[in-house]
Amino acid sequence: MKLAAFALCTAALGAAIPVAAMAQTSVNIADQGPVVTLNVTESVEAAPDVVNVGTGVETRAPTAKQAMADNAQQMTALIAALSKAGIAKKDIQTSGVRLNAQFDYSPRNPDGTQAPPKFIGYEASNQLSVTLRDVKKVGDLLDRMVEAGATTISGPNFAIDDPAPLLVQARGAALKSARAQADFYAQAAGYRSARLLSISESNSGGNPPMPMMVRSFKADAAASTPIEPGQVSASVTLTVQYALEK
Template identity: 50%
Template sequence: MTAATTQGPILSFSVSEEVRSRPDQATVGAGVTTTASTAVEAMRANAAAMDRLIAAAKARGIKAEDIQTSGINLSPQYDYSNRTDGQPPRFLGYQVSNTVRATTGRIDDIGPLLDALVAAGGTNIEGPWFGMKDPDAQLVGARGAAIKAAEAKAADYARLAGYRGAELVSISEGGFAGPQPPMPYVRMEMAADAKSTPVEPGRVSNTLTLHFQYRLMR
């Protein structure tokens, strides 16, 4: 390679590749809300209700390490209706909300799991959120495709600019965006003959972005 060849301009660009796969894990949220005249009573009632909820999740095969509390809220409740100017609100009691999230790899069991949580007293249902246990493994093919696309793109730029080729200088990985979950379909109102709440997992997408630098060669 001559000195003149190595002095060509540097071409910088990025290539993104998207991979869509069927999810292999899902997370659902469930909680209960309790009220009582005192904070202690409200917390105790909520703890008992949450014990039943967690037991129901474990009965569906969810491991203890895959159940995580996502939020506990205790707040006083007041009635502001029918208050005249200067009249304080009427104190109603205390309300406690507690939510846990459970993660499972049994995608086909999400519907029955939701049904079990509701049957155990769960009233605040969230999710499901779908994802991949190992999103990096999903991107192996995307890396190869991105590199191949970059080679073709660099060669095209070189040809259009009047150079004979392009030499790879550097690759860096960044801008990983994923997984992007689908909008799941969950119908909690079941028909009389339905076996469980229907859930459609769809596919999750991961997007990989690689940054390239090529030196154009004459």
């Protein structure tokens, strides 16, 4: 009887234990392979098909009103010359108007000390940004500017009007280069493959370096100005991440 009671108690105790408490759960988490981050830049070059030139007029006079009036007269003549040269109105844009008082800081007192600056008048400046869509005519355009009264010239700044096709080529080359590098690192480090995780892009749409400022005057315009357009490039930089997998 006692044996039967013990067996019954054991059975009852077993029945009281929840089934879940007796189960065994095993979770396996795959090891995360290293992540390779690559910064790849590729460029595609082409002949420029558009050029930007800065030009303008500076005038000086004893009064601000006279300086501005003289400047307006010369600038009107310059704009007319550009229009006559075939430059569309949309491609001529004012980039800055400036009026400054001018002082001479060189005078000195009899004892050698610095004398107060001497007022000498006003300087007015009006600057234009001109887009030329015939690269072969850049030299001729510069000469016409000077002949029309331009006293400052900056540029030329060569570019590609629509860099999108070049960017597509550069983008494809950059991604191909990144893939090759990722595969190399995977094999060199003993991994089976490289899996693409992310791509981010920055690009330069064929914008050349900042142009150098050149000052020109009528007396310097006897010879035709030679201009060499060379090549400009469109660049794409990709930041690409690959996970190396066993």
